[in-house]
Amino acid sequence: MSGKLVTIFGGSGFIGRYLVRHLAAQGWRVRVAVRDTAQAGFLKPAGNTGQIALVPCSVTDEAAVAKAVAGADAVINLVGILFERGGRTFQRIHVDGATIVAKAAAAAGVKRLLHLSALGADDQSPSSYARSKEAGEMAVRNAFPGATIFRPSVVFGTEDGFFNLFGAIAAWFPALTFFTNAHPHSPTGGGPKFQPVYVGDVVEAMAQALTGEGHAGKIYELAGPRVYDMREIMHIVNRETQRKRMVWGVPFLLAEIGAMVLQFLPKPLLTPDQVKLLRLGNVATGRRPGLAVFGITPTTVEVVVPTYLKRFRPTQQTKKLRLQAR
Ligand SMILES: NC(=O)c1ccc[n+]([C@@H]2O[C@H](COP(=O)([O-])OP(=O)(O)OC[C@H]3O[C@@H](n4cnc5c(N)ncnc54)[C@H](OP(=O)(O)O)[C@@H]3O)[C@@H](O)[C@H]2O)c1
Structure with a gap:
């Protein structure tokens, strides 16, 4: 199989699966470095026979990373975590792991390195997630000065963890709760802002x-x-799930109390660090170039989100639509 070779770390995640499909369609040979190759098997049909290879690798394993980038023309690091568990700390994954990937890419003579950080990456942030994303960027640039870094705001799409979470809450709970520092009925009481x-x-x-x-x-x-x-x-969630839930603004203090308990779930719904991040919102500063540089007209929430939030509609609704169609 000809074509340039790109190694993608984190290619089995939400953003990764779209990137693997996109690059395979453009003719790249894609090597996806994942911890569990069996679980990432669903990626294989995204390319022709032999176009997508899965190699076992953790970004914290220097020898495995060196092997994963060997012979690659380009390397992309998408690996990130939202909460810490045992040895999987923000420092270990966002900083040490990112450094290992960038150093290995430089040592292998890779031409392009792309690194996925996050909007809000800031060494002064109260959130350790955001501080570690900034430290990761610095470490990547030190090891590979030509690296291109991307800071997305919250990312939406069929498998996202944002609109789908609220869709599931709308399906199962009587209210959709958001957190705010101002009176919820005041014009500024709509809570933090996102883009x-x-x-x-x-x-x-x-x-x-x-x-x-x-x-x-x-x-x-x-x-x-x-x-x-x-x-x-x-x-938007209420409208697209057709649930008509009460939309309820509550003080951030409740988020802090809730997060103290919820952080102990195997996959926590909210952690104290995420509350710190949430308070800040996630809007572009405008101080860095964005999608316009690539000639991309950004897709609206209104176009895409309805296509997947409809799965949270009441089943009666689906039945009604089916009957109407007869
Ligand atoms: N989604 C968003 O809204 C958003 C917004 C801003 C920034 N970002 C950033 O974008 C990146 C990708 O996000 P995502 O939503 O696609 O995340 P995701 O769905 O959680 O995927 C993360 C990927 O990282 C892999 N991974 C985790 N630990 C690893 C390790 N030690 N070694 C190798 N691979 C490991 C995971 O694979 P396994 O765990 O299966 O091994 C998975 O493929 C992250 O860096 C995230 O911080 C995302």
């Missing part, structure tokens, strides 16, 4: 940065066309 970006736009920008000129050493902020506060997001 959700479509996963397809994120991977298109990354694909262009792999082959286009002028992206080395740059940091891009990837954000959607509109800013929403949490109350607006809840109204």
Whole structure:
């Protein structure tokens, strides 16, 4: 099989699966470095026979990472975690792991390195997730100065962990709750603001940065066309799930108390560090270039989110639609 070779760390995740499909369609040979190759087997049909290879690797294993990047023209690191568990700390994954990948890419003579960070990466942030993302960026740039760094806002798409979470809450609970510091009925009481970006736009920008000129050493902020506060997001969820739940603003203090308990779930719904992050919102600063540099018109929430939130509609609704169609 001919074509350039790209190694993708984190290729089995939400954003990764779109990137693997996109690059395979462009003719890249894709080597996906994953901890569990059996679980990532679903990626194989995204390419022709032999086009997508799965190799076992953790970003914290220097020897395995060196093997995974050997012979690659480009390397992409998408690995990230939202909460810490045992040895899987933000420092270990976002900083040490990112350093190992960047050093290995430099040592292997790889031409392009793309690194996925996050909007809000900041060494002064109260959130250790955001501080570790900034430290990871610094470490990557030290080891591989030409690395291109992407900072997306919250990413939406069929398998996302954002709209789907609220869709599931709408399906199972009587209210959609958001957190706010102001009175919830005041104009400023809609809670923190977000600028959700479509996963397809994120991977298109990354694909262009792999082959286009002028992206080395740059940091891009990837954000959607509109800013929403949490109350607006809840109204979108209510509308698209057709659940008519009460949208309820509560003080952040309740989020802090809830997170103290919820953080102990095997896959926590909310941790104290996520509450710190949530308070800040996630909107592009405008100080960095964004999707426009790639000629991408950002896709709106209104176009994509209804296509997958409809799965949370009442079953009666689906039945009614079926009957109407007869
Ligand atoms: N989704 C968003 O809204 C969003 C917003 C801003 C920034 N980001 C950043 O974008 C990146 C990708 O996000 P995502 O939503 O696609 O995350 P995701 O669905 O959780 O995927 C993370 C990927 O990392 C892999 N991974 C975790 N630990 C690993 C390790 N030690 N070694 C090798 N692979 C490991 C996971 O594979 P296994 O665990 O199966 O091994 C998975 O493939 C992350 O860095 C995230 O911080 C995401």
